[in-house]
Amino acid sequence: MATDIPSPDARPARSGRRSGDSTTRTDILVxxxxxxxxxxxxxTSMRAIAAEAGVDVALVSYHFGNKRGLFSAVMEIPGDPVLRVTTAAAGPREDLGRRLITTFITLWENDDTGVAxxxxxxxxxxxxxxATAFGDFASGAMMPAIATTTGLSTETVRAIGSxxxxxxxxxxxxxxxxxxxxTTDDVIEQFGPRLQAIVDADT
Incomplete structure (x- = not known):
């Protein structure tokens, strides 16, 4: 898998690899x-991150599951954002705009997830x-996942994201x-139809 191939400029591993001490998770996040x-x-590959942290790559997976999980932890985003948006995107196309804005506003207004x-x-x-990390994540992971789930064009997904x-x-x-x-209901009622209009314009 691509995420397991070290990048050309990956830094050499630091000496003294650890097998799981109390600082391992923090070192990986840093x-x-x-x-x-x-x-x-x-x-950025999982192996490059492990090398930078001076740990075995298996420990990265142990603590964070996969690269998306690690990214979410770094950015302090609750849950897997790609899974959240693809779950919202799955379903009838004629109600996609409302589902997307409902999921979005619910997460941002929630006392736990909204703060993060x-x-x-x-x-x-x-x-x-x-900015670099999140921008590349949105472009390289989130938007392609939405496009694949919905069958919408990249241009349409870009317009929805903006x-x-x-x-x-x-x-x-x-x-x-x-x-x-x-209000939350106002946002859903006003933005849902407008996002749906963008969806419906995709031919």
């Missing part, structure tokens, strides 16, 4: 944060490494009153 920030999500997602958004805006994340920026980062004044 290494992953560095490499995701430098190389993006798709070009807003922190992730601020980090992506203020930190170049976080609307949803534009809403996130205006509502949760800039906190523009025109967006914060909307």
């Amino acid at each position: 290494a992953a944060r560095t490499l995701f920030g430098e190389n993006g999500f798709t070009k 997602l807003r922190a992730m958004l601020r980090s992506a805006v203020n930190d170049e490494g976080a 609307c949803i994340f534009g809403l996130a920026v205006m509502r949760y980062l800039i906190r523009a009153e025109a967006f914060t004044a909307l």
Whole structure:
């Protein structure tokens, strides 16, 4: 698998590999944060992260499952974002816009997941490494997964993504009153049909 091939610029492993001491998980997160920030999500392999952390690659899988799980932990995103969006995307096409915005707004308004997602958004805006990591993740993992699940074109998925994340920026980062004044139901009722119009325009 591609994620198991070390990148050309992968750093040599540090001496003294560990088999599972108390700092292993933290070391992996630090290494992953560095490499995701430098190389993006798709070009960073699990082996490169393990080498940077000075651990066996099996420990990365043990602690985080897979690269998406590790990325979610680094960005402090609750759960697997790709699984969440593909679950929402699966189903009748004629109701796709409403399902997507309902899933989105529910996660961002939830007391547990919303705090982490807003922190992730601020980090992506203020930190170049976080922006590189999340941008590449969205382009290389999330959008292709939505396109595959729905059968929509890349251009249509891109338009949907720009609307949803534009809403996130205006509502949760800039906190523009025109967006914060909307209730959760308002967001669903106003944005659902408009996202559906983008879906329906895909031929």
